[in-house]
Amino acid sequence: MEPIIEIRSLSKNYGNFTALDNVSLTIEKGTIFGLLGPNGAGKSTLIKILSCQTRPSGGHAYVSGLDVVSDKKEALSIIGIVPQENSFYDELTINENLMYFGSLYGVPIIEIKKRSHRILDMLHLSEKSESFSGTLSGGMKTRLNIACALIHKPEALILDEPSVGLDPVSRKALWDTIRAVNWEGTTILITTHYMEEADLLCDRILIMNRGKIVVEGKPSELKNAAGEHVIQITSIPGNYQVIKSKVESLESVLSCSVNDKGLKINLRDELPIQTILEIFGSEGEKIKNVESTRPSLEDVFIHAAGEEWH
Ligand SMILES: Nc1ncnc2c1ncn2[C@@H]1O[C@H](COP(=O)(O)OP(=O)(O)OP(=O)(O)O)[C@@H](O)[C@H]1O
Ligand SMILES: [Mg+2]
Incomplete structure (x- = not known):
């Protein structure tokens, strides 16, 4: 070229x-x-x-x-x-x-x-x-x-x-x-x-x-570099910042952010959904909704525009 x-x-x-x-x-x-x-x-x-x-x-x-x-x-x-x-x-x-x-x-x-x-x-x-x-x-x-x-x-x-x-x-x-x-x-x-x-x-x-x-x-x-899965979890009462710091420390979590729907988690490959749901449970959160998608360009952008890029 x-x-x-x-x-x-x-x-x-x-x-x-x-x-x-x-x-x-x-x-x-x-x-x-x-x-x-x-x-x-x-x-x-x-x-x-x-x-x-x-x-x-x-x-x-x-x-x-x-x-x-x-x-x-x-x-x-x-x-x-x-x-x-x-x-x-x-x-x-x-x-x-x-x-x-x-x-x-x-x-x-x-x-x-x-x-x-x-x-x-x-x-x-x-x-x-x-x-x-x-x-x-x-x-x-x-x-x-x-x-x-x-x-x-x-x-x-x-x-x-x-x-x-x-x-x-x-x-x-x-x-x-x-x-x-x-x-x-x-x-x-x-x-x-x-x-x-x-x-x-x-x-x-x-x-x-x-x-x-x-x-x-x-x-x-x-998009592939942004991970395999994106999980969006909505819970009540929704003290996402506390949960975020715990979820972030999990091995397969690439990044984690709080948005208007709740907590958004980018995962490398495996899906430690059970572990994540247990963290929500241990903080007294009641799960309202869980969605799993592939990373979008918006995910890529948010990481790139943020302080850290994994
Ligand atoms: N003539 C200028 N004098 C001083 N600072 C400037 C000037 N032009 C641009 N800047 C600064 O340079 C930085 C980059 O500006 P630029 O317009 O290139 O951003 P951008 O990526 O196009 O943003 P946007 O998405 O808002 O259009 C900004 O902080 C802006 O304030
Ligand atoms: Mg511009």
Whole structure:
């Protein structure tokens, strides 16, 4: 596989604060790559460096071998950026916006017309091509934001939380859009806080926390590493903190957390359910409900975002 984005020992400081701390990462051509992490992890900072909006304090970032600092102009022609805020003009029609963004990138007018046609077709916006952009629905605006980033035919499309504020139907339509763009050969780098989205859409996922990479891999690999079973126990009166400290010390328990349903336990392989239920009993807890599932990406995320990662 050929890399398209290469990040080498990248750091970014804002005064004394380190937003990115020695991050290295390779994204292969043609993949859909998900960048996850809690608020303030450094995702947008990384994207801003890749899209030449801010300079790194240390290290390098390359797009198709071009340094985003020293070869800024050429690097920018290879990527398309979909910022969280819409970048198009409400008072222009869809076609006019595409003409504007295409011209910004120096795409010949005849070429812009040809590409607009294809892109609007792919993003199901053709019918609205003469509508003022400000009059579009939220989902259509997101798609237009993507269309504007595609007009110069970038090799990689970078999207910062594109599905915020979309209803579930529009979100699924957005996934189809992203898949269609990827199908044409465009590499995708996407940040999201929706674990289901990351799991369904991404070939690889990277979770960051406090400016550092915590874990990277295929969604299936990450979920497998989070253990064999997740058990969720609800009991009355529900003094979960006391039980948590006892359960945590069991050999096959990878981690344990209290959530709104009760106690959630990630287990390595064996299922010491009897021992766990005995601990609840010895604390005078009456079991109300026990559920057993496979780890989800959300479990992976919660561990990665927490203080410890087992
Ligand atoms: N221009 C700036 N000046 C000072 N600090 C900044 C600046 N930009 C970002 N930061 C800080 O850097 C850290 C990382 O911010 P960043 O926006 O990259 O996080 P994020 O992972 O995108 O978070 P979110 O999920 O909330 O979008 C935060 O603590 C933020 O306050
Ligand atoms: Mg952000």
